[in-house]
Structures are given as C-alpha cells and as structure tokens.
Amino acid sequence: MKMGSLLFLICCLLLARAASLAEFKGDEAAIYLDLYHVDGSNSSLGNKYPEPFAHALARDENRIKALRYRITSTKARKPSIILNQSIDILGPESVSIPVNSGLSLGSGNYYVKIGLGMPAKFYAMLLDTGSSLSWLQCQPCVVYCHAQVDPLYNPSTSRTYKSLPCSTSQCSSLKEATLNDPLCEYRTGKCVYTASYGDSSYSIGYLSQDSLSLSPSETLPRFLYGCGQDNEGLFGRAAGIVGLARQSLSMISQLSSKYGNAFSYCLPTETSTASGFLSLGRASLAASAFRFTPMITESREKSLYFLRLGAISLAGKPLAVAATQYRVPTIIDSGTVISRLPSSVYAALKQAFVKIMSRKYSKAPSYSILDTCFKGSLKTMSVPQMRLVFLGGADLALTPANILIDVEKGTTCLAFASGSGDIEIAIIGNHQQKTFKVAYDVTNARIGFAAGGCQ
Structure with a gap:
C-alpha cells in the first residue's frame, strides 16, 4: 500500500510539472509558451483555402510603409494628456473615431495562447514585436467582431476584470503606445483606446485590467490590455494581438518586475510539425x-x-x-x-x-x-x-x-x-x-x- 501511495504521489508530481510551462532557475523563471505559424500544419488558425502569397506580400508592404513612417516622421510624439474628446462607443460617434491609419503595424504571422480573467480562458493571440498595446475581442462586441477560432472573451465572467477611467495615468500613456489619442466615453467615463494598423485594420475598445495567465501556475494580476468592441481588418481568426515592443504597456514590460525585461523565441516554419516557442524572462537567455x-x-x-x-x-x-x-x-x-x-x-x-x-x-x-x-x-x-x-x-x-x-x-x-x-x-x-x-x-x-x- 505504501509503495502504491508513493507511486501515485510521484505520478501526481510529474503531471503537475508537465502541466506548468514555467522553468525556474535560481530566483528567476522563464515562461515557455508554444508558438505557431498561422498557416502551419499544426495551426488552429489556418484557413481551409489559403490566400495567394501575393496577398501576404501586399500586407508586408503596408507594414513596411507603417514602419518607415514611424521611423522617419518628424512629427513630435510626446505622451499626451486626455484630450477634450468624448464619444459614445455604443452610438454613431464610434464609427467616426479619428485614427492614424498607417502609424501602427499590421498583424503578425505567429501566435501564442494566453489566458485572461479569473477563472482563466485561453485565446490564440498574434505575436508582434512592433506593437505595444495587447488587445482581444470582447463581448458584448457592441460594434463589430471578426470571426475567431476561440469563443469571444466575456469580461463579466471574470472576478478580476475592470475597465479603467479616463483620469488614470495608464489612459494617458495610450498615445505613446498606440500613436492615437485616448478618448473618453461620456456615458461611463471609461478610457477608450484606438489601435490602428498599416493595412487600415483597427481595434477600438476599453482600456482594461485583468489577470493574465501564462501557465496553470503563473499569473500576472492587473494586466493592462484593450477589450475590443469594434475590431475590423485582417487579423485572421485570432482573438487579438500580444504586444512585445519596448514600451510600458507592452506585455514584456508589464512582466519585467517579476521575470526580468527579456524574452526569446524560435519561429517555426510553416511546414514544421513541431511548434516553436516564446520564452519570457531573464532565464530564457541562458538556455x-x-x-x-x-x-x-x-x-x-x-x-x-x-x-x-x-x-x-x-x-x-x-x-x-x-x-x-x-x-x-x-x-x-x-x-x-x-x-x-x-x-x-x-x-x-x-x-x-x-x-x-x-x-x-x-x-x-x-x-x-x-x-x-x-x-x-x-x-x-x-x-x-x-x-x-x-x-x-x-x-x-x-x-x-x-x-x-x-x-x-x-x-x-x-x-x-x-x-x-x-x-x-x-x-x-x-x-x-x-x-x-x-x-x-x-x-x-x-x-x-x-x-x-x-x-
């Protein structure tokens, strides 16, 4: 009986270790997430009828134009305070929100699965080292949501969700993160973000805070992201975008106090049957x-x-x-x-x-x-x-x-x-x-x- 109990305990420990994607080294940890190409053989986001490669190259050109603009523009881009602009995201004003199309970048080619909320629900999110603000489509999706492979995120089911008011410093930092001025919803006082991309895609919604889950045992409370209510463009069937740029609202910056301001990845080929990886934390550099x-x-x-x-x-x-x-x-x-x-x-x-x-x-x-x-x-x-x-x-x-x-x-x-x-x-x-x-x-x-x- 003792031997059986011991074997059962060992099996439980092995399963617990396998369930966690965190690898600890000393006082540091590296979080390993599987990384997939959207058109890969093991992708859940792939289309049954893939588009011509020329279309992907056209989007690539739009991204290049956006990058060039960001680097060569002589316009000052200082973080701004909230402007005296207010909208009703539920009303007709939302369709005329001013966006700087072409300033930010387009969607990426690789995705990871991350969890949001408490209890956590996991979503396929595009990885982008050129974007800062992470966002995903949220219910009630009052204007429009594109088709995605995962169910839409319902923030009302999370015990830790909250939208941020316009008066917060995080709302003011949206200009630097998205290159679009933050707005204020006049009915509720909620902070509204606009993430626009070089191919005219965009996401508009509420700047929000919730628990981020990177593995069954690793969570980040009060993660800042966008809860999209109007999301239109070429995002494939992903739920949203994970931003990894060098800016305070990016996911890597928000994780830095716990894991260190570092990450690594390996991008798999489209034909590979194995996934690549995204590894977050200082310890990932020692691998x-x-x-x-x-x-x-x-x-x-x-x-x-x-x-x-x-x-x-x-x-x-x-x-x-x-x-x-x-x-x-x-x-x-x-x-x-x-x-x-x-x-x-x-x-x-x-x-x-x-x-x-x-x-x-x-x-x-x-x-x-x-x-x-x-x-x-x-x-x-x-x-x-x-x-x-x-x-x-x-x-x-x-x-x-x-x-x-x-x-x-x-x-x-x-x-x-x-x-x-x-x-x-x-x-x-x-x-x-x-x-x-x-x-x-x-x-x-x-x-x-x-x-x-x-x-």
Missing part, C-alpha cells in the same frame, strides 16, 4: 549559446528593436559594397516576412546571387515585390551559403529555407527586397529568423542569435 549584438535606440521611435547590420557574405565572399552602405536604421521584426535591405546593398546581393544561380537555373519573372526569381523548387535547388553579420560579431548563417521562398508551383525567389523611399530603412524579417533562437535582452540592450532550431 542557448547566444551571440549578441547591441540593441540600438532610435530617438524617433524608441519602442522598436533596432540593431546594426555590418556585412553580408555570399558563398564565403563579402558583398562588394562599402561598409557605410549598411548604415541605415535597421529593425528586427517578428511581423515582417521579407527582409528589406538598403537599395545599394540589395543590388549587390542580387547581382552576386544571380551570377551564381543562373549557372544552373533559369530566371523566372518577378513575383510581387520579389524580383530575383528562378524556375524550380527550394527542395531541389543548390543554394550558396549566406551570412548576415551584425555589429559585435553576432550573425545569422542562413539555411536555404531562409534564403529562398517558394511563391508558386515551379517558381522560387530570393526572400529579400530592396528598400525604397527618400529615407531608407532596413528590416530583418521573420523569414530570415525562422528556426533560429532570437533573444531580446532589453535590460542590457542587446539582441542575440543562436542556431539549434525550435526543439
């Missing part, structure tokens, strides 16, 4: 042999993650461009698919890549923004080695799947594009980040890379 590059702060847009690209090599040879050509504002971003390079750097990469690939493969017509394409499939092609080298020696030694992308049957393209605009920017997109572990050590202002995949 791999990261090589770090400085995290640069851009004075015009402090919430995004900047770094310095120093060189690109192809087939073991550096591109024939001056080092100064790389010195443009460069962002690493989870929501942009295709990396953008300064026009002179891209021209050199295209020339060198075509010279190597055209020996074996026929050129194919351009596809949307991708103008370096070949007839064939990624699976059958021999691709030259490519490395992206960053300030301080950190690098991404790209695999063929990071370099090329199949855009349609029989056509594959170089997964880079040229920057554009009067003021150039560069972006390290998620296609080049796939299967690498990427670390964001906000406290020590550094970004790290490690090979090894998403296992």
Whole structure:
C-alpha cells in the first residue's frame, strides 16, 4: 500500500510539472509558451483555402510603409494628456473615431495562447514585436467582431476584470503606445483606446485590467490590455494581438518586475510539425549559446528593436559594397516576412546571387515585390551559403529555407527586397529568423542569435 501511495504521489508530481510551462532557475523563471505559424500544419488558425502569397506580400508592404513612417516622421510624439474628446462607443460617434491609419503595424504571422480573467480562458493571440498595446475581442462586441477560432472573451465572467477611467495615468500613456489619442466615453467615463494598423485594420475598445495567465501556475494580476468592441481588418481568426515592443504597456514590460525585461523565441516554419516557442524572462537567455549584438535606440521611435547590420557574405565572399552602405536604421521584426535591405546593398546581393544561380537555373519573372526569381523548387535547388553579420560579431548563417521562398508551383525567389523611399530603412524579417533562437535582452540592450532550431 505504501509503495502504491508513493507511486501515485510521484505520478501526481510529474503531471503537475508537465502541466506548468514555467522553468525556474535560481530566483528567476522563464515562461515557455508554444508558438505557431498561422498557416502551419499544426495551426488552429489556418484557413481551409489559403490566400495567394501575393496577398501576404501586399500586407508586408503596408507594414513596411507603417514602419518607415514611424521611423522617419518628424512629427513630435510626446505622451499626451486626455484630450477634450468624448464619444459614445455604443452610438454613431464610434464609427467616426479619428485614427492614424498607417502609424501602427499590421498583424503578425505567429501566435501564442494566453489566458485572461479569473477563472482563466485561453485565446490564440498574434505575436508582434512592433506593437505595444495587447488587445482581444470582447463581448458584448457592441460594434463589430471578426470571426475567431476561440469563443469571444466575456469580461463579466471574470472576478478580476475592470475597465479603467479616463483620469488614470495608464489612459494617458495610450498615445505613446498606440500613436492615437485616448478618448473618453461620456456615458461611463471609461478610457477608450484606438489601435490602428498599416493595412487600415483597427481595434477600438476599453482600456482594461485583468489577470493574465501564462501557465496553470503563473499569473500576472492587473494586466493592462484593450477589450475590443469594434475590431475590423485582417487579423485572421485570432482573438487579438500580444504586444512585445519596448514600451510600458507592452506585455514584456508589464512582466519585467517579476521575470526580468527579456524574452526569446524560435519561429517555426510553416511546414514544421513541431511548434516553436516564446520564452519570457531573464532565464530564457541562458538556455542557448547566444551571440549578441547591441540593441540600438532610435530617438524617433524608441519602442522598436533596432540593431546594426555590418556585412553580408555570399558563398564565403563579402558583398562588394562599402561598409557605410549598411548604415541605415535597421529593425528586427517578428511581423515582417521579407527582409528589406538598403537599395545599394540589395543590388549587390542580387547581382552576386544571380551570377551564381543562373549557372544552373533559369530566371523566372518577378513575383510581387520579389524580383530575383528562378524556375524550380527550394527542395531541389543548390543554394550558396549566406551570412548576415551584425555589429559585435553576432550573425545569422542562413539555411536555404531562409534564403529562398517558394511563391508558386515551379517558381522560387530570393526572400529579400530592396528598400525604397527618400529615407531608407532596413528590416530583418521573420523569414530570415525562422528556426533560429532570437533573444531580446532589453535590460542590457542587446539582441542575440543562436542556431539549434525550435526543439
């Protein structure tokens, strides 16, 4: 009987450990969440009839325009106090709320499941390192909610839910987090947020506070987020967005006092049967042999993650461009698919890549923004080695799947594009980040890379 009781106790302990996604190391903890591509083979958000890839590239361009605006705009963006604007979110005024379309970013390509409320209900939320305010669709959804895979969140069922009044400092901070002025609902005095995106999607609702659950045993009380009552646009079937930018209302900032201001992730490929991960907390940085590059702060847009690209090599040879050509504002971003390079750097990469690939493969017509394409499939092609080298020696030694992308049957393209605009920017997109572990050590202002995949 004693032996049976002992075995039962051991089994309970193992089950309890398996149920928790928190890994503790000393006084710190890392919270591990499964991370999925929205169109992945194991995704619950995938569409039965996937859209043409050209549509995804069009959204990518909208996101780039939004990023460029945020970085290059000369308009002052100081956190504002509540303006003398009031609305009735239930009334006709709500359809004419002023939004700065194109200021914030579009939705992402990867999602995690997080819990809200007490008792907790879990929802599939898009991950975005370029957004600050997290939000999800909420009942009664008085204006509009897009179709989502999970039931709509009902805040009235949570013992810990509360909406915030307009007089709070958190309401004032919405301007910095969303780039839209906060508003005040005149019937109730509730603070109203507006999150607008580069593709004209938006979410409008109440700034709220509730319990956030990251695992069965790890919760954050008084988590600030948006409870969306009018949510329209291209969010797929996700419940909302999780913001991980460098701003006080982002999820990582709100978790920092408990876990530390750091996180890491591994983005899985669409064809992978395994999930990637999002790991929150300082301890997540110790899990791999990261090589770090400085995290640069851009004075015009402090919430995004900047770094310095120093060189690109192809087939073991550096591109024939001056080092100064790389010195443009460069962002690493989870929501942009295709990396953008300064026009002179891209021209050199295209020339060198075509010279190597055209020996074996026929050129194919351009596809949307991708103008370096070949007839064939990624699976059958021999691709030259490519490395992206960053300030301080950190690098991404790209695999063929990071370099090329199949855009349609029989056509594959170089997964880079040229920057554009009067003021150039560069972006390290998620296609080049796939299967690498990427670390964001906000406290020590550094970004790290490690090979090894998403296992």
